[in-house]
Amino acid sequence: MSPILVKGIQLFLSLSILIILHELGHFIPAKIFKTRVEKFFLFFDVKFALFKKKIGETVYGIGWLPLGGYVKISGMIDESMDKEQMAQPPQPWEFRSKPAWQRLIIMIGGVTVNLILGFLIYAMVLFVWGKEEISQNAFPNGFAVAEQLKQYGFKDGDKILKVDGEQPENILDVSRRLVVRGASTVEVKHADGKKEVLSIPDSLGTYLYTQGALYPLTPRVEPVIDSVIPESPAALAGLKLNDKIISVNGEAITFRDEMVQKIKKNEGNPLSLVIARNKVTDTITLTAREDNTIGVSFKSPIKDIKINTKEYSFAEAIPAGIEHGYWTLRDYVSSMKFLFTKKGATEVGGFGTIAKLFPDTWDWQGFWLSTAFISIILAFMNILPIPALDGGHVMFLLYEMITGRKPSEKFLEYAQMVGFFLLIALLLYANGNDLYKAIFK
Structure with missing residues (x-):
């Protein structure tokens, strides 16, 4: 099967799982607080749906436009822009009639599910497959150092002993820690045997990124x-x-x-x-x-190196998975600063970029690792205070809870429209970038 097709199937399955569970994060608290949910859809049903069935007061279905999913909650200003319903007097079963704290729980439910799901998937991957560790000894010739890094004291042939006072579990993660995480000190052993602790400036990560040195340390290889x-x-x-x-x-x-x-x-x-x-x-x-x-x-020497697998019991995998998820989220948030650089703006990608996260051949470990990563990304992106996202609703709810004043429904409608068009513009730009790279690069 074509690698492109395999990636596409994995992307479709992963997003379907994440969308359904995200929307359940809104649906379940809404039902607990006796709020009517009119629709629960995987994908958008613009004009028509591929499948739909009404059970109780809710229509469940699958839309034809695979750009997300939604739950339509009665009395809530959302992407449906149901102005006719909002013009009617509030009803007890509607979202707008519920206390602010209940509305807040309903709105943060999707993000909470995505975040917890990402942590749990990482924990299960560690429990089932363990964690690969590559020690410094795997590369006896040390690392080749990018020119941009040499001004800070690094030299070709360096071996990395410690990063921020800790010995790396996976020596290949050091480049990411320099570029994204912002290490402050690195202890190295030069090719002449001399050890040295090098100080790293806070601006190094952005500098390396803008210079295209995303992997400033690579294992030294013979020119074969x-x-x-x-x-x-x-x-x-x-x-x-x-x-x-x-x-x-x-x-x-x-x-x-x-x-x-x-x-x-x-x-x-x-x-x-x-x-x-x-x-x-x-x-x-x-x-x-x-x-x-x-x-x-x-x-590459990576093909022949010895990889140790650290195994976890179920009890050990849970905290380890949470820790891994925490650092994944933190690294992703830290990398957002690159978007405000010229290079970062051109690297924004859409579905094509996301599909590249998945392996070329079907591999359950790779599938679940990518799914966990996407779940955490969705949690972060959805909580951003942008109207039309969960974070936008949360922002207005927090304003209401702090000031005691609820924004007018007309204001919320306009904010929703502005946020929606911003998201559409971002979606077109991101996928346009993917298309441009596929054709011209």
Whole structure:
């Protein structure tokens, strides 16, 4: 089956689960407080529904537009904009007739479900599959360091001993902690054996992000070719799979990062590469492309490293899952600052970007990890104080509870309309970005 189709199916299933449970978060407290729920829909039923059935006072159904879902609660100004109902005198079973604290619980129910669900899924993944850990010893040659990071004392070949005084459980997470989480100190062991504690400025994460250095620390690899892009300079020059590059312009190299640096310094001039092939050396001349690449990828040590799996009992998995969910949420919120950069604005993605979170082949562990992540994202995005989102309703309810004054229904209608159009604009922009990247990048 096509990887695109597999990703699409996983995305559809994941969002369906999350939407239904989110709406149940509104539906259940509404019923507890004896508030009438007129509709409960998965996806939007603009003009018509694929399926619907009335049970009791509620119509349950599936819409044709897969952009979310909703529950229509009587007496509530929502995306349905039912002005006719709101023009009638308030009824005891309506949302607007209930005390503010009950309305608040109804509104935060969906976000609460998404947040708890994300934590629980992480806990179950840890219980069933455990947690992969990669120690520093997995990479005996240390890390190649991005140029943007070297000004802070990092050097090629560094081994990471501690981050903020703690030994990382997964050494590959260090780049993310530098870019997103904002580590303040990193203890390294340089290639010469000297240990040093490096201080990290608060602005480093944004700087690395805007410079495109999302992975400033990558495992050092030998320059052994894993694949060659057809019609690339490397292919035209005769480079092949398993060739090992041992010198560039007469200077010996041991690692891929050394080769990359020498190509960049060459400024587009012809390169003389000495390669080892089947225990025989040969010299090849080529010219790198404008982006200083020659059209090859190199064998990664990650394929061959030893990965330890930490197992959890059910009792251990619950707090560990909550902790993992907490850091996932915190990292995501921290990364929001990148949206206010020029690069960040171009990285906003829609459904295509979300689909990329899922594995190319069906893998339940990958599916549930992606679903947990999306659930936590939905919780955060929905609680933002934007009209038409749950957070917008919560904002007006808190205002009412603090001041004792309820915003007028006309004001709430206008706010809902403004919020709705903002969300539509954001949706079009995000998915437009996905479409542009798919066609032109």
